[in-house]
Amino acid sequence: MHIPHTNFHDVLIAGAGPVGLFLACELRLAGCSVLILEQALDPHTPLKELPFGLRGLSVPTIETFDRRDLLRHIEERAVAHNAPAAAHWMQQTRRPAGHFAGIQFFNDQIDSTQWSHRVQRPVSSVAADMVSIEAVLAERAEVLGVEILRGCGVEDLEQSESGVTVFAGRREFRGQWLVGCDGGRSTVRKMARIGFTGTDPEFTGYSVQVKIAEADLLRPGRNYTPTGMYTFAPPGTIGMVDFDGGAYHRTNPITREHVEAVLRKISGTEVRLAELELATTWTDRAYQATQYKKGRVLLAGDAAHVHSPLGGQGLNLGLGDAMNLGWKLAATIRGHAAVELLDSYHRERHPEGARILDWSRAQVALMRPSPSSRALESIIRDLLKTPDCATYFAGRVWGVASRYDLGDAHPLLGRSAPDFDLIDGTRLHQRLRTGRGVLLDLDASESLKALTACWDGRIQYVASDAKDRLGLSALLIRPDGIVAWASDAAGNKSGATVTASKWFGDPSPTHP
C-alpha cells in the first residue's frame, strides 16, 4: 500500500547525482519548492573517489559554476591536484589541453584568441573528483532549502494535466513537474515511456586498480595494439577497451583472472596481476531520449543521453541541461512564462546532446583494432599537430564552439556571454549569481533602464562600462548566461523589448 506524502512540491527530482543536485539549486534560487528522491541511502562509492572519480570540467561548466559562485568552492575542495597519479595524462610533464580518442593536443598549438574572453586559464587544469563536486552541490542545495530524501528510489509515476504522482519506497509524492535525473538506466524515462534510441556498443571498457607483479611489461600512457587499447598510469591504474561488442559489461563478475586475461590479450604480454583492488566496466553505447519533455515529465543528464566516457563529456553535458532547464521551468511555475518556453529546452539541448554522442562515436571509429582505423589515427595524429586542426578540436572538446540557434541578428546570439571586467569593479559572472537575467548597458542609456523596469525584477539592470567592451553597447543575457540580444550601437534598443518578452514573459501592465 502506498502512503500519500502530505507535501505538494513545485518540482520533484529523481536522482541526487550532480545533475539533479545542480538543477534543484537552480529551481530553489528562483523560489520553487523542490524535493529530490534519491535511490541510494549513502551517496558515497569508491568509484567517485580518485582515480576513477576524476572529471574534467569544460569551459561551459566552469562558467556555469562561476556564475553561481560554486567554482571556488569546488576548486578549494577538489583533491585532484593532490593526486598526480589520478590519470596517465596527469603524470606527463607537458600537460595536454585535451585529446581525441587519446591523441593529445597541447595549448601551444591552439589559437585561442577567438575565445580569449572565455578561456581565462589552461582548461586542462580544471579537474575535480566526483566526491567534491557532489559534496559542494549538496551543501549548496541544503543552504537553499532543497529537501533530499535518500533511500527512496522512484518506482513508478502517473501524470495528469495538473501534476505528477510519483511512487517511491511505498510512498506517494505529488508535484507540478517531475524531472528524471536518475542516470543512464532512468526509471523515470522508462515509466514515462519516452523513447531511447541510438547505437549499440562495440566494446567493453574497463577501469581497474591493481597490484601488478611485473609492471615493466606495460608501457605507461595510452597504447593502441592489434587487439584493443590500454592506458597505464603507474603504479596500478589501468584502462582497457576490449572490442567484444560490449558483451562483458554488467553480465559477469569482474574477477582478477578475467581482468588479467583481457589485459594479456590487449597488451600482448604475459603480465600477472597480484591483486584486483577496484574495478568497473562501461561501454560505448550511445543512446539519446527522443523527447526531453513529455507532458509534465522532463529528463536531464545521463537519463537523457548516454555515451562512452572517452571524451569526458557526460557530466558537462548534463550540467548544461540543468543550467538550461532550471530557470525556464521556474519561470513557467511562477507564471512568468508560457509553458511553450519549456519547449526550447528540448530544442536547444537535444542537438547539443546529439553532437556529443556523434563526437564519442567518431572516437570509437578511430579506436577499432583494424588497419583502416590505425591509418585514420595516423592521419588525425598528423592533423592535430597543425594549429588549425588543434584549434578546431579544442573548440569542440572544451565546449567553446557550441552555440544555440537564436538567429543571426548578432554574432554573439546564442553564445555564452563574455565575462566582462566591469569598471565598477565586478565581473559579469558575479552579476549572474542571483539567477536572474541581466541587461548589461555598457553605455548606461536611460532608455534601457526604463525597459527593464517593465519586468519587475526578472531582469537585473547593470549599467557599467567594461575594461574591454569588445565593441558592444548593450546585451540582454538569460539567467543561464546565454546572450539573447546584443547591440553594437549606443542607443539602439530595437529588438530588446521583443527579445525580453520572448524569454522573460509579458511585461508588467503597471509599467509603461
Ligand SMILES: Cc1cc2nc3c(=O)[nH]c(=O)nc-3n(C[C@H](O)[C@H](O)[C@H](O)COP(=O)(O)OP(=O)(O)OC[C@H]3O[C@@H](n4cnc5c(N)ncnc54)[C@H](O)[C@@H]3O)c2cc1C
Ligand atoms: C569512468 C567514467 C569517467 C567519466 N569521466 C567523465 C569526465 O571526465 N567528464 C565528464 O563530463 N563526464 C565523465 N563521465 C560521465 C559522468 O560521470 C556522468 O555523465 C554524470 O555522472 C551524470 O550525472 P547524472 O547526475 O546525470 O547521473 P548519475 O551521476 O548517474 O546520478 C544519478 C543518480 O540517480 C540515482 N537514481 C538512480 N535510479 C534512481 C531512481 N529510480 N530513483 C531515484 N534515484 C535514482 C542514482 O543513485 C544517482 O545518485 C564519466 C563516466 C564514467 C563512468
